[in-house]
Amino acid sequence: MNFYRAVRAVADASGTEPIDWSAVTESAKAGTKPGDLDLTPKEIEAYQNDVRVARDRIRSMGGVAFDLPSTVEIQHRHHWIDANAATFERVLGEIDSELNHLPGVVRAINTGSMAVSMGFLANNVLGQYDPLLLSTGDDHALYFVHPNIERIARELSVDRDRFRRWIAFHEVAHAAEFGGAPWLTDHLEGLIEEVIDTLSSGQFSRLDLDRIDITMTAVEGYAELLMDRAFDAEYDDLRRKLDARRRSGGLITQLMRRLLGLGRKRRQYERGKEFFDTVVDERDLDTAGLVWERKDNLPTEAELDDPTLWLDRMAA
Template sequence: MSRPSSLVDWDLAGRTARRLTKAGPETSREEAADVVAELHRAAATAVAHVEELTGLHPVAGGPEPVVAVVDRPGWVDANTMGMAALLDPLTEALRAAQGGTPPGPLATAIGSRATGVQAGGVLAFLCTRVLGQYEVFGTGGRLLLVAPNIVETERRLGVDPTDFRLWVCLHEVTHQLQFTAVPWLRPYLEEQVQAFASATDLTPDVLRERLTDLVRSLGDAVRGGTDDDAPQGLMALVRGPEQRAVLDRVTAVMSLVEGHAEFVMDGVGPDVVPSVRTLRKRFAQRRKGRGPIDRVLRRLLGLEQKMQQYADGRVFVTGVVELAGMDGFNQVWAGPQNLPLVEELTDPARWVARVLGSRPAVPA
């Protein structure tokens, strides 16, 4: 998996994560098989509800959506591939743009192995928390449902397992539909990575040092370390207005897709998920406070307000649907020019005015 010039030894990261990963909740073989089967059924059931609510449908002739129910090591394997697919081309683009020569094999091996161990530690922690994920990078196109984490969470929350599994699937199937119904979305995100590389003045060696510091700080965050003297996360790589503009665009589109999924998973109502209100209330309690995931994401982004923008995504989607209906909101998928700007996330009427050509009165 790892190339000789890679910033991170992803093979080592995967092995480290597998070694450090905690076992999932205790279940019998029969119980585990039932969970896998029910998650597949829930994902299939969710498709019709998500399409009906959103008005989106996969493009004709596109790839067949794939659902994979995985364990924690399976999630690790998928994400080492995805992270390699995201970061390695960035390194190569930097080197090519600056005409640099790769460092010697010894320097590369030492640096990439150190970063690989750090990355493996972070993956080992995250793989116990993620409930589901649509693979955008790497192999791409698969919807992953992490069975042990779903079972562990539903037990901890004390909620109805059938309702909770469908509720989770509604969220993840929404992500799947976003990328299968909007074929330009994935290339757009990939273009932003390339744009970030083109706008940077960092050498690959300096980038390696910054990313090593960043990954190390993520490990500190997972273990509960403070933000004192922490590096600036991704913002440490940002030097000029072009890079800041790229980061704003990525933040806006990720806020959009997350807010859209949150809107859908609650929008289906109790006719589809009878205990949806209880699920939302208890799940919101789970998210409260500054937990490890919050610390990791804040450290990664390097700026507290960036986390708020992810929450703003739901405000944006709800606001636009209230002002312009679902058909009006779906104009956001017409092309990159219709994506929200960062400042529009908390001002949906501003997006409506810019994209739809009118500024409706906001109800008091």
């Protein structure tokens, strides 16, 4: 890591945009060790096999017709920063030009904040299904951050191969959602564009953010459901240890998690999974899958808290 270079990149942020994305990428990389990506052919094959097994089991158990993304990458942390900086730039670059002419000091603050966030996430993300929102292509991508998977498996004292496969099941479950619901990407893109348009006009809409939160709660909850039920019967120890790790950490780690909204994301997992577990327990997995038939089937805020309301609406 080179902290001087990280700070220098932020200080030298330039251009007319609210954030200098080249500086974000350079600074985040300078402050983050890439990690080892010297995999043996056997280790590469293990990742490939995990993804195939997850695809086949989720297809069979969930009754979802979907294909894997053509891009499936085993990454180190700098690879992840490159991929996600491009996504953030694509999404946030939609903000109206009226916000672009900012003083240099404000641009540096924005750039530095984003670089710190990217560096923190790069050190903690295990896997990622990327729907490549607002991109010109139609394909999606699947990433595994190998150094983080290795490190966290050691920290949790769990079997590395089993932990890696569990992560693969979660990310492939997302591929099943987006592949089985072609409208989902367009729906999320539309919500993001509405938020950006509102912010560009100098306003703030809590309703737009709530709609994104509801959608992502359904996305994360259903993935957790498929992940657990398709994996095997012995996942409780993995979930318990990973949840405990997310709740622990030093003051800086906890502050970063709060600032980045990671506690909210954990709530999405828990609330969404509780909703779908209730639906499956009262009906079945096929009924839970109705949520992806069309966007009108997404649960409302009230239905997330009371799944019987959603079940009644689906039966009507």
